[in-house]
Amino acid sequence: MIRIGQGFDVHQLVENRPLIIGGIEIPYEKGLLGHSDADVLLHTVADACLGAIGEGDIGKHFPDTDMAFKDADSAVLMEHVWNIVREKGYKLGNLDCTIIAQKPKMAPHIEKIRNRIAELLQAELSQINVKATTTEKLGFTGREEGIAAQAAVLLVKNE
Numbered sequence: 001m002i003r004i005g006q007g008f009d010v011h012q013l014v015e016n017r018p019l020i021i022g023g024i025e026i027p028y029e030k031g032l033l034g035h036s037d038a039d040v041l042l043h044t045v046a047d048a049c050l051g052a053i054g055e056g057d058i059g060k061h062f063p064d065t066d067m068a069f070k071d072a073d074s075a076v077l078m079e080h081v082w083n084i085v086r087e088k089g090y091k092l093g094n095l096d097c098t099i100i101a102q103k104p105k106m107a108p109h110i111e112k113i114r115n116r117i118a119e120l121l122q123a124e125l126s127q128i129n130v131k132a133t134t135t136e137k138l139g140f141t142g143r144e145e146g147i148a149a150q151a152a153v154l155l156v157k158n159e
């Protein structure tokens with residue numbers, strides 16, 4: 001059996017926060033605001049995985065009202081989600097995701113992010129694709145008020 005999931009997330013860009021995307025810290029003058037480390041890409045991937053197995057979303061598993069998740073490392077949340085996926089008997093088919101950011105330029109960081117996600121999902125590099133796009137200065141991402149991410153995942157049931 002195969003299952004498809006999709007994810008979408010947005011976090012506000014503010015001063016005095018580190019910019020963490022896809023499990024890596026990116027040197028930049030601003031960072032993303034959230035209850036956790038606000039890793040917009042890992043939240044999106046986690047949501048896509050939870051969606052594929054019919055397990056709701058990360059807010060259900062890690063409520064932003066719970067101080068246990070204050071400043072949480074989203075890589076740890078992602079590992080937790082991936083354990084749920086594995087316990088249900090699924091492995092990764094492939095993951096495709098997009099970071100929507102006017103700035104910073106993501107291209108120099110894409111391979112590192114891809115490697116980190118492959119590590120977190122216990123997958124081959126060829127199963128993971130990470131893209132970036134601007135919105136041509138349009139909308140909240142274009143005004144650099146925030147960064148969004150979306151993902152599509154295919155999970156395959158172990159034989």
Ligand SMILES: Nc1ccn([C@@H]2O[C@H](COP(=O)(O)O)[C@@H](O)[C@H]2O)c(=O)n1
Nearest residue numbers: 101102103104105106107132133134135
């Ligand atoms: N934050 C970003 C946004 C885009 N890129 C790369 O630039 C290419 C062109 O972007 P457009 O928004 O004009 O389509 C895009 O395909 C990415 O390769 C980036 O590195 N960082």
Ligand SMILES: C[C@@]1(CO)OP(=O)(O)OP(=O)(O)OC[C@H]1O
Nearest residue numbers: 034035036038059062063064069
């Ligand atoms: C990750 C969680 C939990 O710390 O908080 P945030 O970092 O605010 O992220 P969001 O994508 O708004 O929702 C999921 C949350 O419950």
